[in-house]
Amino acid sequence: MTDIKTASWFTKMPEGHVKVGISRGIPRTVAAGYRVYRTLAPGPWFHSVTPEEYDRLYKVDVLDRLDPRVVATQLIDLARGGIPVMVCYERPMVQGDWCHRAMAALWLAEALDRPIPELGFEVLAQADHPLMPPELKRPTKAGEVPDLARFVGRSATIDGEAHQVIAVDPNDPRRAIVKAGNRSFPAGIDTLTRHFKPV
Incomplete structure (x- = not known):
């Protein structure tokens, strides 16, 4: 399709x-x-x-x-x-x-x-769509905050473009900030696990 x-x-x-x-x-x-x-x-x-x-x-x-x-x-x-x-x-x-x-x-x-x-x-998982309201983003599990610090500094080439995990999102510890070119966006554990090898 x-x-x-x-x-x-x-x-x-x-x-x-x-x-x-x-x-x-x-x-x-x-x-x-x-x-x-x-x-x-x-x-x-x-x-x-x-x-x-x-x-x-x-x-x-x-x-x-x-x-x-x-x-x-x-x-x-x-x-x-x-x-x-x-x-x-x-x-x-x-x-x-x-x-x-x-x-x-x-x-x-x-x-x-x-x-x-x-x-x-x-590159983002469906749950991390950049225009989903934060109130509706699905948590990983009730109360669980994944260890995203282990992905910080990791790089990957995705669809021919360099991406780097630059930090854990200070406003949402369940997401990390990924930089690609001149844009940056939040990504959850599913996206990070799929594309970036943790330290």
């Missing part, structure tokens, strides 16, 4: 990737060539509730009414041979930003048994 990814409307798409809007609106500055799939757009409550309530409403009002396999097929069909990229407004790694596309990606990933990553963050 064709890959499916997520991104911001404002992210530059690599060749062969097609923006498929799942937002309630479309930015005026977006160039032609995108597709729209309003089936995954949030309800009118999208700017007025907490992340936990948003997640509940998004599941009840949107996702629970859909078949994820049908949705995946429709997204692939819309991309007409390209890789469909579900897009919305929020940019990754902006402090405090989160987006329903992370929830849609998790829902699809669990149903299809394969990752639906954010473009440019393919």
Whole structure:
């Protein structure tokens, strides 16, 4: 099956990737060539509730009414041979930003048994999607904080790009900060174990 990814409307798409809007609106500055799939757009409550309530409403009002396999097929069909990229407004790694596309990606990933990553963050485990609200990120186990310090300083080349674990996240000891090029992002134990050999 064709890959499916997520991104911001404002992210530059690599060749062969097609923006498929799942937002309630479309930015005026977006160039032609995108597709729209309003089936995954949030309800009118999208700017007025907490992340936990948003997640509940998004599941009840949107996702629970859909078949994820049908949705995946429709997204692939819309991309007409390209890789469909579900897009919305929020940019990754902006402090405090989160987006329903992370929830849609998790829902699809669990149903299809394969990752639906954010473009440019393919190295991350699904649970570490950069736009999942912190309140909804799943802990490893109740009360457990993994020893991530053993990964600090480790490097790996992933998809041809150098990545390095630079620190344990001071705001969330269950995540480490990984640097790749000019960007850095949090990663959990699953991602670290898969890509970086601990000291």
